[in-house]
Amino acid sequence: MNPRRNFLRASAAGLFGAALVSRGQAASLPEAPLRDKPDMAPPLEPSNGRPYQPVATLNGWTLPWRMKNGWKEFHLVAEPVRRQIAPGMTAHLWGYNGQSPGPTIECVEGDKVRIFVTNKLPEHTTIHWHGILLPNGMDGVGGLTQPHIPVGRTFVYEFEMKKSGTFMYHPHADEMVQLAMGMMGFFVVHPRDPGFMPVDRDFVFLLNAFDIEPGAYTPKVSTMLDFNLWCWNSRVFPGIDHFVVRKDDRVRIRFGNLTMTSHPIHMHGYDFEVTCTDGGWVREAARWPEVTVDVAVGQMRAFEFVASEPGDWAIHCHKSHHTMNAMGHNVPTMIGVDQRGIVRKLIDLVPEYMVMGERGMADMGEMEMPLPDNTLPMMTGAGQFGAIEMGGMFSVVKVREGLARNDYRDPGWYRHPKGSVAYALRDGARAPAAARASAAKKGGRVVRARKPGNGTHRH
């Protein structure tokens, strides 16, 4: 989590100022800050306007604004970007201000907001402000409520925030392509009264999915269901930020789904209640306890809990294929198949042939298989007790005592109190190891499985 690195994009003002489409009062373009790092920027404390508790965007950042004559002015630039999906893989996506997803926009109920949108894509676009109540002509549906924003032009959206809540933005133009390429961002409107629904930590992210062939860089935009990268904010495990939380903080986690299928998001260690959707805050009498909340396509959910239980608690999509990375599909089930006969013949031909899947596929979390450049292992990541065997939509809620109020730095793995970790029976511990050794010997030969070492696909 490095400090934010913004730079003035001088070219945006210079190149596109003349093409500005707007009324007289919006004469000059505000700066369009850019971020090129995939780690989480610290929450952006409001420097002017009404006070609020800013959100933390997983692997993302919040867009700074300028105040002009009572309007909060933001500048989004739609453009091609390079996004590191996890260490070892970069994708060529479309996004905003240097990243996919674009920066989070934060404002306060009652704010007057003016958003400049400059189109640096190779085709036209628009932005729809999902869930926000606004004049029809500001709704951003290309052809229906406005002309499309042509390549190289800037359009201006102006509206007053009528209610607080959890929203997002995305194009309503050539959606199949522009959403599949990663164009989206989070939009949080804080309550006018800072005492309404207060929390100590407020995390946001969007669920998105890509289909990128191992070795390729650009998503296949025609894929409808069979995606191979299931992402939070265009990142997969182990590249997704951890949710670092101070013990006894009240925590809100908000997410929206812009994939093509639903995601049951499950958090370990706690029960919680959904307190907000993209339709607004949920009245207390209408809430019920959950440990998994399914978020359908196009929906947003926010849940809250008090972080009373220290630990490293898993949080993940419960569709097991969504916690795997590329090459998770088209793998035959080999469980129970005796491969011994064929293996002897194969290793004469291919000395490094590996037996896989006979006893399940957990071995793949440890094996180092030759991968093309620019893809990710299907199951990966190491914890303090070994391989985590996950990918995709998986992260960890790290609840710790004694953190500072705004400290989101990774505290490392949880130090369990003595005697509080599941343990092996003394006799039971040897059998699996012995079985493993005999399975590895095939007719007197040892099948070589390369273990993770200094491979280029890991970190």
Ligand SMILES: [Cu+2]
């Ligand atoms: Cu899922």
